[in-house]
Amino acid sequence: MTKVVVISKKKARAWVLIAAAAICTVGVAWYWGYSAKEYKMAAETAAGMSESPAIARTIHLVTGEFKSTGTDGKTIEAYRWDPGTIHVKRGETVNLSIFGVNGASHPFIIDGLNVKGEVKKGKETVVTFRPDKPGTYRIICLAHPDIAHNGPMIGYIVVD
Numbered sequence: 001m002t003k004v005v006v007i008s009k010k011k012a013r014a015w016v017l018i019a020a021a022a023i024c025t026v027g028v029a030w031y032w033g034y035s036a037k038e039y040k041m042a043a044e045t046a047a048g049m050s051e052s053p054a055i056a057r058t059i060h061l062v063t064g065e066f067k068s069t070g071t072d073g074k075t076i077e078a079y080r081w082d083p084g085t086i087h088v089k090r091g092e093t094v095n096l097s098i099f100g101v102n103g104a105s106h107p108f109i110i111d112g113l114n115v116k117g118e119v120k121k122g123k124e125t126v127v128t129f130r131p132d133k134p135g136t137y138r139i140i141c142l143a144h145p146d147i148a149h150n151g152p153m154i155g156y157i158v159v160d
Helices: 009-046
Strands: 059-068 077-084 085-088 094-097 107-111 117-120 124-128 133-143 152-158
Touching: 059 085, 077 133, 077 152, 094 117, 117 124
Parallel strands: 059 094, 085 152
Antiparallel strands: 059 077, 094 124, 107 117, 107 133, 133 152
16 A cells, blocks of 8 residues: 655745755855854965964963061062973964963063063963974063062973
8 A cells, every 4th residue: 555645835845945944054054164264274374374274272371479478577479470381382373371360460571482461460361472493482571570579480481
């Protein structure tokens, strides 16, 4: 025995519209994803960075403080970056995310990489760089450059 299924024009039209909407949704989602990748590649190429898309690695640092009282009753403070040393690869795109925990303000430079910024207490500062030469680069806090200013607050970026 054969079963016959009858579908009205109204139901057929509804199914066609649902299928078309699903295909359009998938197409738009694919296009947006593709466009974002193409845009990023074009921006990097224009900046002379790369022909291929770079995936940035995020490294997190915090500002820290050591505080103690000396034998004479005076407060001793020293500020630091934590971790104090980070390792990256040559040509790697790095997002350095620094969160201010101690100290009101830490204006800084990364010596040799032409990077500068300022970390404020309770705020996150993100700087992006891409080192092209191996070596050791210093993150120097300009507010705490030496022992007279509760420093030196210096961290190291080692580029392999």
